[in-house]
Amino acid sequence: MSTRDVNKMSRIGRLVQQSEDFKAFIPYDFPPEQELELPLAIQKKHAEAMRLIGKLDGITALLPDINYFLEMFVRRDASSSSQIEGTRATLSDAIEAMNVEPGTNQPDDVDDILHYIDALNYGLKRAHEFPFTLRFIRELHEKLMTGARTTHNAFPGEFRRTQNWIGGTMPSNARFVPPPVKDMNRALDDFEKFIHTDDNYLPLVKAGMLHAQFETIHPFTDGNGR
Template identity: 30%
Template structure:
């Protein structure tokens, strides 16, 4: 049956596609480039003395960009204020971004608990963490994706929980290597991402869940040890191409352009992430020297670590982390502000101390 965008695409073929050239010279050339930079990123992360310190901050930025693709936009102030334990999170978008970050880490943990497998239940638990509810597989008909401007239907995903579960099971088999298919994992990543987005198994949160699955797959395949790739920054930048190329696969079986898009995204965001990590390392060394000069014998390495884990801090944070008593913390932070190591921002009654140089790198 020919594809009809107005009817549920219950005939969505399982992976892998047949009769399609997936390793053309142009794809292989871009694949080599993406693999090289991704390997460089992995090696850089492995060489970090404390990788989790920088990676937590990068994952938060990925969470912010992935949410922005769904038009969930939060400001820097809202986001970093929301990361501080004890502060009420009043901004809905900031809550969504933090839920995405939690879902990413949840997905990694679930995959490891399940012998490295990415399964349907993992996908469901990811979307439930993102949405903070008990969402499951879509079981109500009538879902369609529409043009936001004119309301035209551009795609109607498969409908019926049984059919959706069957397609997810087939995707599970492909993802976990249970289906014979000889291709590079990065080409498979492009294909499985298309397939998940086309199945569109949930009422909401599909895009974010799909991008988390990308991160899980890179870790599963040993291409990265941490879910650090800044992939959503590329999709945000080329958002219209992203959706157009997804449609191109569905309507014209144009796999080559879609695979090229994903490989280019991996290549460019690997380079971007490498650059950010290197600049963060340089900044960390510079701030350590500056802080030692300003604080003298009272300098504590834990304070430096904190400024890279939480770019926005306040006096209470130092107290709660048992880095300093309140009066001492106030003196230290004031000295760091006087020497332009930190900037301050008043929000309500609270003064926040901001690692502005780190934010400049992240943004």
């Protein structure tokens, strides 16, 4: 991790030396106690994003087939998010596999996208009947990773019980080392409480904070970026 990255991360946590000769990043209490001051540029971007969301909502009322539109959106999101984890399948691949079930005779990268689509559709339906909790997140992970071909030792639906890392071949030469398990569990408790806290954060800002914190915690052995 570069000095610049360390300086940025120091606002939300600290590097702590571990007995195995590496430093892990331990998040501070979440959300931060100090009031969040958004730069004017961020406020403008938030306002523009909300305007576009409203515009999109209006457009969907004019579509002859909203379900087809949502299906295309889901597939685009699936291909884009999966590419973060190294999957090379494209939106065209996702569209061509529209009537294919996960686990069938497909290239591994396409199969991963099909699992993503299956998990996202499950989550959209489940969200209407179940609150967004750590249990819900584990359910989505289980749906996403069970049977996926390009994942190894993912332990679908289970938070990790061992140390993981990002980049490098081991924690000591990694680019980033998330919190050890006991600190991870504390951070996840804060994460879940923040989801359900009635506060004054702008909705998209809060969503961004939650996403960044989740990636920092990296609670799963594999599949965190999806």
